[in-house]
Amino acid sequence: MTLKPVLAALALCSASVLAEPAPIALAIHGGAGTIDPAKMSADTRAAVQAKLDEALTSGYAVLKRGDSALDAVEAAVRVLEDSPLFNAGVGAVYTWDEGHELDASIMDGATLEAGAVAGVRTVKNPITLARHVMTDSPHVMLAGAGAEAFAAEQGLPQVANSHFDTESRLRSLKDAKAKIEAQEAVNHKAAVERLDTPFKMGTVGAVALDQGGNLAAATSTGGMTAKRWGRIGDSPVIGAGTYADNESCAVSATGHGEYFIRYNVAADICARVKYQGVTLEAASNTVIMERLKGVGGTGGVITVDPQGRVAMPFNTGGMYRASIDGQGNKVIAIWQEALE
Amino acid sequence: MTLKPVLAALALCSASVLAEPAPIALAIHGGAGTIDPAKMSADTRAAVQAKLDEALTSGYAVLKRGDSALDAVEAAVRVLEDSPLFNAGVGAVYTWDEGHELDASIMDGATLEAGAVAGVRTVKNPITLARHVMTDSPHVMLAGAGAEAFAAEQGLPQVANSHFDTESRLRSLKDAKAKIEAQEAVNHKAAVERLDTPFKMGTVGAVALDQGGNLAAATSTGGMTAKRWGRIGDSPVIGAGTYADNESCAVSATGHGEYFIRYNVAADICARVKYQGVTLEAASNTVIMERLKGVGGTGGVITVDPQGRVAMPFNTGGMYRASIDGQGNKVIAIWQEALE
Numbered sequence: 001m002t003l004k005p006v007l008a009a010l011a012l013c014s015a016s017v018l019a020e021p022a023p024i025a026l027a028i029h030g031g032a033g034t035i036d037p038a039k040m041s042a043d044t045r046a047a048v049q050a051k052l053d054e055a056l057t058s059g060y061a062v063l064k065r066g067d068s069a070l071d072a073v074e075a076a077v078r079v080l081e082d083s084p085l086f087n088a089g090v091g092a093v094y095t096w097d098e099g100h101e102l103d104a105s106i107m108d109g110a111t112l113e114a115g116a117v118a119g120v121r122t123v124k125n126p127i128t129l130a131r132h133v134m135t136d137s138p139h140v141m142l143a144g145a146g147a148e149a150f151a152a153e154q155g156l157p158q159v160a161n162s163h164f165d166t167e168s169r170l171r172s173l174k175d176a177k178a179k180i181e182a183q184e185a186v187n188h189k190a191a192v193e194r195l196d197t198p199f200k201m202g203t204v205g206a207v208a209l210d211q212g213g214n215l216a217a218a219t220s221t222g223g224m225t226a227k228r229w230g231r232i233g234d235s236p237v238i239g240a241g242t243y244a245d246n247e248s249c250a251v252s253a254t255g256h257g258e259y260f261i262r263y264n265v266a267a268d269i270c271a272r273v274k275y276q277g278v279t280l281e282a283a284s285n286t287v288i289m290e291r292l293k294g295v296g297g298t299g300g301v302i303t304v305d306p307q308g309r310v311a312m313p314f315n316t317g318g319m320y321r322a323s324i325d326g327q328g329n330k331v332i333a334i335w336q337e338a339l340e
Numbered sequence: 341m342t343l344k345p346v347l348a349a350l351a352l353c354s355a356s357v358l359a360e361p362a363p364i365a366l367a368i369h370g371g372a373g374t375i376d377p378a379k380m381s382a383d384t385r386a387a388v389q390a391k392l393d394e395a396l397t398s399g400y401a402v403l404k405r406g407d408s409a410l411d412a413v414e415a416a417v418r419v420l421e422d423s424p425l426f427n428a429g430v431g432a433v434y435t436w437d438e439g440h441e442l443d444a445s446i447m448d449g450a451t452l453e454a455g456a457v458a459g460v461r462t463v464k465n466p467i468t469l470a471r472h473v474m475t476d477s478p479h480v481m482l483a484g485a486g487a488e489a490f491a492a493e494q495g496l497p498q499v500a501n502s503h504f505d506t507e508s509r510l511r512s513l514k515d516a517k518a519k520i521e522a523q524e525a526v527n528h529k530a531a532v533e534r535l536d537t538p539f540k541m542g543t544v545g546a547v548a549l550d551q552g553g554n555l556a557a558a559t560s561t562g563g564m565t566a567k568r569w570g571r572i573g574d575s576p577v578i579g580a581g582t583y584a585d586n587e588s589c590a591v592s593a594t595g596h597g598e599y600f601i602r603y604n605v606a607a608d609i610c611a612r613v614k615y616q617g618v619t620l621e622a623a624s625n626t627v628i629m630e631r632l633k634g635v636g637g638t639g640g641v642i643t644v645d646p647q648g649r650v651a652m653p654f655n656t657g658g659m660y661r662a663s664i665d666g667q668g669n670k671v672i673a674i675w676q677e678a679l680e
Contacts, residue, residue: 112602118458118572119483138532139571140598143459144484146570192478230486231479232458239579239604258480262452264579264607271608275615 021042021249023308023326024063025209028055028076030320031202032139032254032300035334037318038071046186048085048270049339052322052332055079059206060324067210069216069250070108070131077104077127077218080204084166086320092222093104094173100164100222103236104130105141109215116141116236120148124157127220130236132156140277141236164222176226195225203235206250207244207304215250217242224257232281233257239267244308248273249280254319258293269303280304284311363648363666364403365549367406368395368416370426370660371542372594372640375674377658387608388425389679391670395419399540399546400664409548409556409590410448410471417467417558418443420544424506427542429465431505432562433647434513435534440562442502443576444470445481449555456481456576460488464497467560470576472496504562532566538648543575545592547584547644549666555590555644557582557606564597573597579607588613589620593661595639599632609643620644624651 030052059076063069081089092100104126105116115134118141123129132154133142142150151158176195183191203221208218219242221235232259234241241257243266244250251266260266265287272283284303293315294298300314300321308326312319322332331338370392399416403409421429432440444466445456455474458481463469472494473482482490491498523531543561550556559582560583561575574581574597581597583606584590591606605627624643632639633655640654640661642643650668652659662672671678 016351038539053427095624107602114602136529137569138529139569140601141572141577143570143572146568150569189476189478228486229477229479229490230483232481232483237481237577237579238601239577239607241605258478261578262447262454264604267579267604268609268611268656271611271615283397 002035016254019119022211022213023209024211025304025308025310025326026056026059026072026076027302027304027310027312027323028052028080028204028205028206028321029252029300029302029312030080031252032298032314032316032319033202034316035318037335045334048320048334049332051079051083051085052320055206056322056324056332059208063208063210067213068212068216069210070106071151072208073165073206073216073218074106074127074131075204077204077220078125081125081220086204087222088204088220091166091169092163093169093202093225096177096226096228097162098170098173101227102126102222103233104165104218104220105236105238106130106134107183107216107238107241107242107244108134109217109246109250112245114140114238116238117147118143119230120144120151121254122148122260123151124156124159124163127218129154129156130218139228140238142336144188150168169225172225173226180226202240203254205254205302207250207252207273207302209250209304209306209308212254213246213306215244215246215306217250217252218245219252220249234260234265238259239264241266243267243270245270249303252298252305253300253301255316256297259295259297262301263287263292263297264303269301273305280309281311285313288313288315350601362551362553363549364397364551365644365650365664365666366396366403366412366416367642367650367652367663368392368399368420368546368661369592369594369640369642369652370420370544372638372654372656372659373542374656375658377675382638384555385674388674390659391419391425391671392421392660395546396662396664397671399548403548403550406551408552409550409554410446412548412550413427413546413556413558414446414467414471416634417544417560419463421465421467421560424512426544427562428544428560430504431506432668433509433542433565436517436566436568438510438513439501441567442466442504442562443573444558444560445576445578445582446470446474446558446580447578447584448474449557449586449590450486452585454480454582455615456578457487458483458572458576459570460484460491461501462488462498463491464503467558469494469496470558480578483572484570486515512565520566534566542656543581543594544596545582545642547590547592547642549590549646553586553646555584555586555594555646557584558588574600574605577601579604581606583607583610584616585610586621589643591643593639593641595656596637599635599637599640601626603632603637605632605641607673609641613645620649621651625653628653628655676678
């Protein structure tokens with residue numbers, strides 16, 4: 001036996017290893033909630049599916065051409081912000097005062113740099129403002145009128161607050177206010193806590209792994225229907241609604257934000273991966289299906305790790321989501337089963 | 341040999357075990373920074389020492405009489421908020437527009453309930469408002485004018501924004517603005533990042549363990565000198581500036597807030613204790629002296645665990661701090677060595 005065939009085989013093998021492209025992966029969500037299949041028309045379902053596909057495709061194209069995970073998550077979230085189907089940007093829920101206050105955040109897993117905005121009213125794409133906060137301000141988190149002044153300095157497109165209006169969200173607000181006011185004589189806190197889940201939820205987000213092995217996460221929301229007092233939820237809170245660290249994973253959350261802040265959900269999933277050495281799937285499931293579910297914290301997360309593995313657990317009836325993992329497997333789903 | 345003396349000894353021993361009171365512990369801080377000993381007058385040093393002692397004593401008295409860790413941290417922080425010596429409440433730094441925007445948060449380690457406020461201008465004691473957000477609102481985090489409307493509904497004492505004025509902080513603002521404006525033509529971000537550490541730091545906080553074995557943490561601040569655009573630092577961000585979990589520890593942070601948000605400092609220390617099984621001291625030191633210091637993130641933390649152990653590492657020249665640990669050891673310190 002000569003060495004030739006062995007060397008040839010080794011050469012082939014090594015070439016194939018070299019030719020193997022670095023994995024890329026993207027996952028997006030459009031919010032978790034009860035989402036009763038019986039109450040969703042075929043038209044709505046098709047529209048949601050098409051928009052999730054469009055957002056996924058937009059972000060994935062960024063990764064395929066070799067651009068950054070940050071660019072990919074921003075691109076995907078912008079598509080969802082611009083759609084009236086989801087509670088972020090156009091289609092954001094209404095505050096108690098019949099306006100919209102938008103929150104968003106973005107994080108770079110390579111550098112742990114992050115940007116977040118809370119309570120902005122006139123910035124067309126809050127996720128892009130969050131990215132400018134990260135790259136062009138000395139701060140991580142800006143709020144309210146101050147954040148809008150910064151947006152103006154940065155030359156970002158501004159719109160009237162009514163740009164985000166939709167009829168269906170206005171009906172939801174009136175419904176929520178009636179329910180709260182009917183019980184408010186007793187206790188405002190209890191009245192809000194008794195509200196049905198759909199009023200409290202809805203967020204969009206994306207997580208990505210790029211060819212350079214970098215992770216990123218982004219989240220954007222209109223928050224909770226009928227929110228008052230300048231309420232800030234988990235979406236702009238780094239560690240709660242959004243976290244990304246190349247050493248562990250990237251996470252974007254959706255759900256009853258107060259629980260996600262208290263349980264430090266996004267960073268806790270990354271901490272479990274990093275310190276306990278468990279898989280992304282195990283860490284995500286433990287936090288969402290055990291820890292949060294056990295205390296009534298409704299919602300879900302989308303997550304991706306440096307190997308391109310994706311986990312998207314939720315403890316609600318459904319979660320609008322879509323992903324292409326590191327092996328190229330594509331999923332679009334609302335309930336447990338994929339739609340196609 | 342009869343059994344009598346043995347039984348008597350056992351009875352005595354058991355009585356002594358029963359009589360051993362559950363440990364209580366309290367640690368407080370008044371901010372970390374360069375704090376040059378050569379530049380601090382003996383009078384200022386004595387005043388700082390006396391005020392730290394007063395805050396410590398106030399909080400510890402709460403624990404000694406069997407009240408909750410939450411009550412203790414709130415009591416201690418209120419003393420520091422009411423003192424012009426520290427950057428919280430009276431003595432808060434000035435914003436770019438020569439006002440004060442105050443942030444605070446509080447967390448209950450027994451229930452993981454939390455409350456936080458950001459950018460409030462007229463609430464006398466922001467830490468007390470944060471506690472009301474926790475107990476009397478359905479939310480965790482409220483900001484700006486909305487948070488003040490909630491404070492008014494709760495009947496909390498309100499003051500003019502000028503209540504928080506101090507001459508020395510106004511001088512610091514003018515100094516900071518001059519330095520920023522001198523460089524701003526180039527790049528605002530770089531100008532702020534080049535500012536000396538003292539302009540970016542200063543916070544007060546407390547962590548406690550009560551007789552019931554419950555932990556709590558509280559943090560309050562005026563934020564960063566000359567801050568703009570509604571900047572929110574780490575103090576009101578649960579997981580960054582404040583975290584408490586009976587299963588691991590309670591943490592209150594002080595330092596360059598942007599780093600503390602990005603590195604999820606308070607919750608990361610608790611996660612290391614919980615998932616890595618390392619001591620509180622090891623976890624705190626790793627995060628402050630290695631992880632943060634390595635990237636230029638200046639500051640420190642005060643921490644306490646369910647056994648009443650206290651760790652207070654800082655990577656700056658000094659940190660105003662004081663503690664009584666579970667064994668009754670009392671420390672008041674600014675630099676590495678205790679003051680007395």
